[in-house]
Amino acid sequence: MNSIIEYFTDIYKGVRSLWAGMRVTGKYFVSPGEIVTEQYPENRATLKMEERFKGEVIMPHDENNQHRCTGCGICEVNCPNGSIEIITKRTPNEEGKMVRVIDKHIYHLAMCTFCELCIKTCPSNALAWGQDFEHAVFDRSKLNKVLNKPGSSLKKKEVKS
Ligand code: SF4
Numbered sequence: 432m433n434s435i436i437e438y439f440t441d442i443y444k445g446v447r448s449l450w451a452g453m454r455v456t457g458k459y460f461v462s463p464g465e466i467v468t469e470q471y472p473e474n475r476a477t478l479k480m481e482e483r484f485k486g487e488v489i490m491p492h493d494e495n496n497q498h499r500c501t502g503c504g505i506c507e508v509n510c511p512n513g514s515i516e517i518i519t520k521r522t523p524n525e526e527g528k529m530v531r532v533i534d535k536h537i538y539h540l541a542m543c544t545f546c547e548l549c550i551k552t553c554p555s556n557a558l559a560w561g562q563d564f565e566h567a568v569f570d571r572s573k574l575n576k577v578l579n580k581p582g583s584s585l586k587k588k589e590v591k592s
């Protein structure tokens with residue numbers, strides 16, 4: 432007897448839950464009000480992801496093509512799966528002293544798990560999340576990216592007054 436009651440109770444709960452969902456759908460169907468869905472990719476020009484969205488690791492550059500990466504290698508060491516490779520070179524600075532600077536900051540997007548350790552642990556705040564998410568490629572090597580732009584240089588430290 433109990434199992435029969437349970438059987439009909441389950442049916443009742445199922446129908447009630449279906450009705451609750453369909454009521455919301457029906458409401459938007461009859462009177463859309465605030466539109467909560469977007470047509471992708473038709474909306475590419477206006478599409479704006481949420482600030483917290485993690486599309487890919489990027490290295491922001493300013494209007495003078497300068498970044499904050501010193502080539503210290505901390506992000507490379509902290510990345511748990513080897514998605515970052517830091518290649519440095521030695522070059523003379525303004526006083527003619529040889530200093531180590533970043534040559535290539537290589538980011539292997541295909542391996543990245545988006546854990547954020549590189550961004551969080553960078554002492555220079557040189558990395559950030561970019562919002563591009565269209566990463567489909569035919570050639571996997573295109574997912575290996577050099578984050579420092581060609582001809583870019585290290586931004587001088589801002590002196591606080
Ligand atoms: S991105 Fe940051 S942690 Fe990585 S090498 Fe550059 S300064 Fe160092």
Ligand code: SF4
Nearest residue numbers: 510543544546547549
């Ligand atoms: S987000 Fe995580 S996995 Fe991706 S590059 Fe940074 S440390 Fe490596």
